[in-house]
Amino acid sequence: MFRAIVVRKDPNDPTGKALSIAVESVGEELLIEADAHSVDIRVDWSTVNYKDALALTGKPIVRKFPLIAGIDFSGKVESSRDPRFTPGQAVVLNGWGAGETHPGGLAQRARVPADWLVALPDSIDPRRAMAIGTAGYTAALCVEVCTQALIRDGIETGAGDVLVTGASGGVGSIAVALLAKVGHRVVAVTGKADQAEWLRSIGAAEVLPRSDFDAPGKPLGKERWAGAVDCVGSHTLVNVCASLRYGATVAATGLAQGMDFPASVAPFILRGISLVGVDSVQCPMPRRKAAWARLARDLSGPILDTIAAREISLQEALGLAPELLAGRVLGRVIVDVNR
Ligand SMILES: NC(=O)c1ccc[n+]([C@@H]2O[C@H](COP(=O)([O-])OP(=O)(O)OC[C@H]3O[C@@H](n4cnc5c(N)ncnc54)[C@H](OP(=O)(O)O)[C@@H]3O)[C@@H](O)[C@H]2O)c1
Known part of the structure; x- marks a missing residue:
């Protein structure tokens, strides 16, 4: 079992429109089925982006139910049958439908197609990747x-x-x-x-x-x-x-x-x-890698520390979402999915 923010159709709503969004303890059934091209990841960090804030406040972002929320995550590869990734490798995922139609990153575990993952440059550890x-x-x-x-x-x-x-x-x-x-x-x-x-x-x-x-x-x-x-x-x-x-x-x-x-x-x-x-969700891999290389080269550590000075838990992410939509959040907020 692992902890995740799960978006479900509210079973008590006769119209079928209301959603229930909560931190839950869930099992593998909320991940995609493992295959030759999937990679299992121990997620360390996620974050609350604008789209996450929309999803966590019940706006129509999630299109499949029940679904783990979160459009991005970083962490370490746990197992991979795809030869491009090896256990222990630090990776980041952005978009591709995670947290919309595919189980997302606001969770302790993730399983995604290898084609979606970017191996982090050496100078960007998983925490820094989600500060970004x-x-x-x-x-x-x-x-x-x-x-x-x-x-x-x-x-x-x-x-x-x-x-x-x-x-x-x-x-x-x-x-x-x-x-x-x-x-x-x-x-x-x-x-x-x-x-x-x-x-x-x-x-x-x-x-x-x-x-x-x-x-x-x-x-x-x-x-x-x-x-x-x-x-x-x-x-x-x-x-x-x-x-x-x-x-x-x-x-x-x-x-x-x-x-x-x-x-x-x-x-x-x-x-x-x-x-x-500019679209980040379906952006082709070469441009993603170039963007992460630019971030590794040009984004100074101390400046990023002032931009992403706040760390919260999965539970606290639910409370942050309306604040972010109201434009009251400064910079970036990192989610420690294991807290
Ligand atoms: N296309 C993509 O792939 C993609 C990817 C990521 C994000 N986005 C979009 O980019 C936007 C920013 O994302 P974000 O993560 O930076 O969100 P964010 O952290 O919430 O920042 C949005 C900022 O916009 C300003 N703002 C808020 N309400 C406003 C209003 N009514 N009128 C004018 N300015 C307002 C505020 O900055 P000030 O207080 O400084 O004005 C606010 O901090 C969002 O719309 C998000 O959906 C798109």
């Missing part, structure tokens, strides 16, 4: 899009401001740190005015209030940003597009303000800007 989590890995994917566009356009690091929205959240804070590390002048947008100093400490050169971005704006604004990472969507993303410099690119990955995109084509057809979507 899917949020940080997604930030690295966004930074890759953003920096490749800057290189393509011949814009040297520091020659233009790079904007990050939702900057105090998991994706945003790690994007700020990664962009600053390679020399960009990073402008952070936040709703947490009291965290401006903290954002400067992790790499922001300037901090702007969320209220500058989150209301309906003009189709075209002053050209300001050489590049951008947006974690927020809705009016914020529209306003970011309207204020990108000629030819610049925004990497869009989030919907913290909303899923809508009430935009004008003006910045696209008059300034040649690009909006590039």
Whole structure:
């Protein structure tokens, strides 16, 4: 038996819609069946990403019941019939449907197809991997899009401001740190005015209030940003597009303000800007490995320690979820699945 956060259809709800979400002691029947391509993992750490918070508060993320929640985990291989993995090896899993249609990572054990696992670089142990989590890995994917566009356009690091929205959240804070590390002048947008100093400490050169971005704006604004990472969507993303410099690119990955995109084509057809979507769930393996290599190279240990300063238990993850959805959580929170 092992402990896990399990999402079930509530047996007492006659409509069949209500969910029960709790820490339970469960058996192997909640894992997939072992086969020649599956790997068994002793999970050490998981985390609460935005999507986890949606799942843990009963939003329609989980699509198969009962299911172990958690879109990511890190730990050590216990057994593998696939020759790419050996017992004791440190691995990380992000996405692929874990915690949505496949048993997830908020548990002491996991079994997944070998094709889904990334062997951790030597400098990233399992705890650090979940301090980074899917949020940080997604930030690295966004930074890759953003920096490749800057290189393509011949814009040297520091020659233009790079904007990050939702900057105090998991994706945003790690994007700020990664962009600053390679020399960009990073402008952070936040709703947490009291965290401006903290954002400067992790790499922001300037901090702007969320209220500058989150209301309906003009189709075209002053050209300001050489590049951008947006974690927020809705009016914020529209306003970011309207204020990108000629030819610049925004990497869009989030919907913290909303899923809508009430935009004008003006910045696209008059300034040649690009909006590039970033998905972490089905992202091909070579880009995942490149993202983890960037995190190993560019994310400083002390900065990550301030971003992911909080460790909680499986039970506490349930209480954290509504706080995170309300935008009240700073940086990243790590879940010790064995606590
Ligand atoms: N596409 C993918 O594969 C992928 C992967 C990971 C995450 N995501 C998405 O990326 C987004 C951020 O994820 P996360 O893990 O960083 O979540 P998070 O830690 O909760 O951070 C989200 C941040 O957005 C800001 N925010 C919250 N509510 C807002 C609102 N109403 N208007 C404007 N800003 C608001 C807050 O930052 P400030 O207080 O600093 O403004 C908040 O901390 C989520 O929408 C998530 O679903 C997508």
